[in-house]
Structure formats: C-alpha cells, structure tokens
Amino acid sequence: MNSRARLRASLDHRQPDRVCVDFGATSVRGRALGLATFFLWAADFAVTQTFPMLDAPDSWLVAQFHHAFPFYIYAAFCVVLVLVVWRFVPETKGRSLEEIEGFWQRPRGVAE
Numbered sequence: 001m002n003s004r005a006r007l008r009a010s011l012d013h014r015q016p017d018r019v020c021v022d023f024g025a026t027s028v029r030g031r032a033l034g035l036a037t038f039f040l041w042a043a044d045f046a047v048t049q050t051f052p053m054l055d056a057p058d059s060w061l062v063a064q065f066h067h068a069f070p071f072y073i074y075a076a077f078c079v080v081l082v083l084v085v086w087r088f089v090p091e092t093k094g095r096s097l098e099e100i101e102g103f104w105q106r107p108r109g110v111a112e
Contacts, residue, residue, distance in 0.1 A: 047074065 054061060054070040061069040090103050 050073075051070050054073065055067055056062065065072065090100070092100050
C-alpha cells in the first residue's frame with residue numbers, strides 16, 4: 001500500500017463500520033451494527049462538544065494540567081472501556097459464528 005492509499009484509509013471515517021460488520025449472527029447483525037454506529041457517533045459528538053470546554057485558555061484546568069486534562073479524562077474512559085471489554089466480551093478466536101451466538105443467548109428455561 002503506497003503512502004497516498006494509507007493516508008486515504010486513515011482519513012476514512014467508515015473504518016469502524018467495516019470492523020463492526022464482522023460480529024454477530026446474520027439475524028442480529030443489522031441491529032447490532034446500527035447500535036454500534038449510534039454509540040460511535042454519540043461518543044464522537046461528546047468528545048467534540050466537551051474538548052473546547054475542558055481546554056478553555058483561561059481556565060483553572062489549563063493552568064494546573066497544561067492542556068492535558070481533556071486527554072486524562074478521555075484516557076480514563078478508555079481504561080474503563082478496556083476493563084469492561086476484558087470482563088464481559090468473550091474470546092472469539094477459533095470459534096464459529098454459531099458458538100459465539102450461543103454464548104449470547106439465554107439458557108433455556110430461564111424466565112424473562
């Protein structure tokens with residue numbers, strides 16, 4: 001891949017959508033992709049709206065943290081997300097889609 005193609009790929013905002021397509025059974029893939037895309041855009045909106053407030057030039061946060069405070073906040077969110085994924089998302093390496101789907105289904109006989 002040449003440098004121009006790499007630059008185009010790095011600027012392509014649809015990359016997360018391409019990654020999300022590979023999860024889940026066909027019966028729920030559309031809903032799951034829609035939900036993942038919604039949360040992706042919601043997180044993007046939240047970062048876009050909060051960064052200017054957290055990085056205001058004359059604020060106490062900038063005086064104390066030298067423009068690094070927003071990144072500390074976003075890094076803390078990333079650490080929490082990594083812990084949640086580590087705890088609640090199963091390993092899928094070497095498993096078929098049916099095995100992965102079976103993990104997410106409720107056991108039979110459990111009341112709803």
